[in-house]
Amino acid sequence: MSETPQYLKEGFLSVEELKEYVKLPDEDRLRQRPVAIPECPQEIPCTPCAEICPTNAVLMEHPNALPVVEYEKCIGCSLCVQICPGLAFFMVHYIGNKARVTMPHEIFPVPKVGEEVILLNRVGKEVGKGKVVTVIPREKSKGDTPIITVEMPLKLAWDVRAVKVVRE
Amino acid sequence: MRLSEHPILNFERVRGREVTIYFEGKPIKAHEGETIAMALYAAGVKTFQHSIEKHRPRGLFCAIGKCSSCLMKVNGIPNIRTCITLVEEGMQIERQKEKPTLPKTTKPPKWKEPQRIEADVIVIGGGPAGMMAAINASDAGAKVVLLDENPMLGGQLVKQTHKFFGKREQFAGVRGIKIAEMLQEELKKRNVEIFLETSAIMLLQNGEDKLVVGVKKNKELVEFKGKTVVVATGAMERMIPFENNDMPGVYGAGAIQTLMNTYGVKPGDRVLIVGAGNVGLILAYQLYQAGVKVEAIVEAMPKIGGYFVHAAKVRRLGIPILTRHTILRAEGNEKVERAVVAQLDEKWNVIPGTEKVFEVDVIALAVGLRPSIELLHQVGCQIKYVPELGGHVVIRDSRMETTVKGIFVAGDSAGIEEATTAMLEGKIAGIGAALIAGVASPEWLKEIEDAQKELEVFRSGPFGRKVLEGLKKVVVK
Numbered sequence: 001m002s003e004t005p006q007y008l009k010e011g012f013l014s015v016e017e018l019k020e021y022v023k024l025p026d027e028d029r030l031r032q033r034p035v036a037i038p039e040c041p042q043e044i045p046c047t048p049c050a051e052i053c054p055t056n057a058v059l060m061e062h063p064n065a066l067p068v069v070e071y072e073k074c075i076g077c078s079l080c081v082q083i084c085p086g087l088a089f090f091m092v093h094y095i096g097n098k099a100r101v102t103m104p105h106e107i108f109p110v111p112k113v114g115e116e117v118i119l120l121n122r123v124g125k126e127v128g129k130g131k132v133v134t135v136i137p138r139e140k141s142k143g144d145t146p147i148i149t150v151e152m153p154l155k156l157a158w159d160v161r162a163v164k165v166v167r168e
Numbered sequence: 169m170r171l172s173e174h175p176i177l178n179f180e181r182v183r184g185r186e187v188t189i190y191f192e193g194k195p196i197k198a199h200e201g202e203t204i205a206m207a208l209y210a211a212g213v214k215t216f217q218h219s220i221e222k223h224r225p226r227g228l229f230c231a232i233g234k235c236s237s238c239l240m241k242v243n244g245i246p247n248i249r250t251c252i253t254l255v256e257e258g259m260q261i262e263r264q265k266e267k268p269t270l271p272k273t274t275k276p277p278k279w280k281e282p283q284r285i286e287a288d289v290i291v292i293g294g295g296p297a298g299m300m301a302a303i304n305a306s307d308a309g310a311k312v313v314l315l316d317e318n319p320m321l322g323g324q325l326v327k328q329t330h331k332f333f334g335k336r337e338q339f340a341g342v343r344g345i346k347i348a349e350m351l352q353e354e355l356k357k358r359n360v361e362i363f364l365e366t367s368a369i370m371l372l373q374n375g376e377d378k379l380v381v382g383v384k385k386n387k388e389l390v391e392f393k394g395k396t397v398v399v400a401t402g403a404m405e406r407m408i409p410f411e412n413n414d415m416p417g418v419y420g421a422g423a424i425q426t427l428m429n430t431y432g433v434k435p436g437d438r439v440l441i442v443g444a445g446n447v448g449l450i451l452a453y454q455l456y457q458a459g460v461k462v463e464a465i466v467e468a469m470p471k472i473g474g475y476f477v478h479a480a481k482v483r484r485l486g487i488p489i490l491t492r493h494t495i496l497r498a499e500g501n502e503k504v505e506r507a508v509v510a511q512l513d514e515k516w517n518v519i520p521g522t523e524k525v526f527e528v529d530v531i532a533l534a535v536g537l538r539p540s541i542e543l544l545h546q547v548g549c550q551i552k553y554v555p556e557l558g559g560h561v562v563i564r565d566s567r568m569e570t571t572v573k574g575i576f577v578a579g580d581s582a583g584i585e586e587a588t589t590a591m592l593e594g595k596i597a598g599i600g601a602a603l604i605a606g607v608a609s610p611e612w613l614k615e616i617e618d619a620q621k622e623l624e625v626f627r628s629g630p631f632g633r634k635v636l637e638g639l640k641k642v643v644v645k
Contacts, residue, residue: 088480107457
């Protein structure tokens with residue numbers, strides 16, 4: 001039997017491990033416009049991301065293959081983030097010394113635009129605070145999943161994958 | 169306690185008129201459309217009966233009518249499955265302590281001829297496989313009747329708040345609850361007669377005909393006569409041995425989903441989940457969505473068995489997954505108050521000194537399912553033990569017909585897999601049944617072939633390998 005990858009022992013991908021499965025976009029591309037990143041390292045029978053992409057930027061050789069995003073073709077529309085059944089698609093965009101990360105948010109409450117939220121990394125650890133800059137509510141999402149974009153310090157762009165909304 | 173706010177579900181929409189039921193004489197507020205067990209649980213009743221010999225308290229286990237954990241006395245009649253029996257105004261509910269007997273004043277019901285229903289295809293089970301079988305058999309020209317012992321159609325789809333995988337034409341990206349609604353709409357458009365709260369208790373052959381004996385609402389006999397039958401009776405949750413595994417608070421994962429996702433009842437405050445397959449991982453996420461704290465997921469295997477993406481969803485919300493860990497025992501006074509887990513070595517032995525105690529009031533078992541094959545067994549289908557498919561399953565051909573001509577099988581009752589494949593198998597079985605009943609034209613063979621190809625593609629990845637190994641042992645022709 002082949003050796004079990006670390007992500008299946010732990011249930012999360014470290015950034016180093018993610019890079020083994022997904023070639024990440026370079027900084028130029030990250031500064032141009034938002035770009036979709038699939039955090040989907042395991043072959044499962046699932047194709048909605050490739051089916052919904054309006055520019056055919058998500059390549060998939062067969063329904064069990066890993067999605068590969070052609071970053072130059074990606075227009076940053078977030079449809080893959082909205083539809084992905086595994087909630088495994090994100091978008092990253094660098095602006096100055098900030099990063100904007102777009103992620104699914106199926107937890108109550110959905111934050112409002114302008115609201116400050118607690119940033120969580122891939123193991124749920126609080127790593128800082130960010131500001132919500134856009135919200136696509138469930139009714140407007142193509143995949144019935146609310147999508148939020150959160151602005152944060154640039155260095156957190158590859159760590160933060162969830163947020164916690166704290167209200168009095 | 170009842171849930172009100174939820175990111176996905178709207179319970180106010182489904183809760184019916186308020187009614188009063190009586191638990192051991194004490195009035196309890198319930199809602200029309202919910203089952204007795206759910207109403208009791210919402211009111212804080214977690215012990216449903218005591219075992220006959222040792223008088224140990226028993227709570228829910230499966231919550232879908234497949235086990236005996238929630239049997240109670242309802243209006244004087246013992247052994248009622250309270251998890252699938254709807255509340256009615258003024259109902260009197262009591263716990264059973266001794267071996268239950270019928271009240272002395274009860275007279276046997278006056279014999280009356282049962283309702284008799286005839287159809288080309290009888291479908292038993294209204295989950296994803298059964299609904300797809302009924303829809304497709306009907307489209308192929310058959311007169312179809314569908315029965316299910318639950319008060320609603322949808323099977324386990326009605327509690328699946330996550331979005332499905334697969335291709336978009338197979339409902340990928342759509343939540344299970346929504347798929348259940350969509351399939352129900354499709355059934356409504358067709359002339360399929362539906363019997364809910366109707367248990368199939370016997371499946372018999374009568375010459376060329378098939379007979380299904382049904383019991384409606386625990387008392388009324390219904391006789392179904394058909395040319396063919398599709399058995400889509402689903403599966404039953406597995407239990408694993410550990411100290412106090414019968415204590416109220418130890419529930420099957422599906423029972424917890426029924427409580428919180430179907431009926432909006434909070435299952436507890438703090439949960440330990442046993443098993444990191446898809447069911448355990450999805451359950452953890454759903455509990456978090458319902459505002460329940462998940463302390464950890466323990467998994468005896470050295471790796472996560474479910475989809476990684478489901479694991480990643482719960483990890484980033486701060487829920488730990490402990491691989492190579494197992495549960496040793498539940499502790500508490502009459503109900504779960506703690507769970508004790510420990511680490512396992514490479515030989516599956518507990519490593520001394522690694523015990524951890526979790527203060528939890530619920531222990532969720534997500535340790536696999538076994539196919540419900542009782543009716544298939546009874547009618548004489550050839551059976552084989554196939555661990556890759558979850559246990560004993562029936563031999564069948566590529567159109568899902570068993571070794572008894574005219575009896576078909578689909579979904580988890582054919583082998584544990586998932587709802588997407590269950591729907592495809594249901595389609596194949598439904599059309600196959602219509603063909604054998606002699607009502608479908610041969611063009612429908614093309615539809616069967618298409619569904620077979622879709623199944624092949626779906627199963628072609630690493631997650632399909634085990635199922636394919638299992639299928640090699642049971643699919644003939």
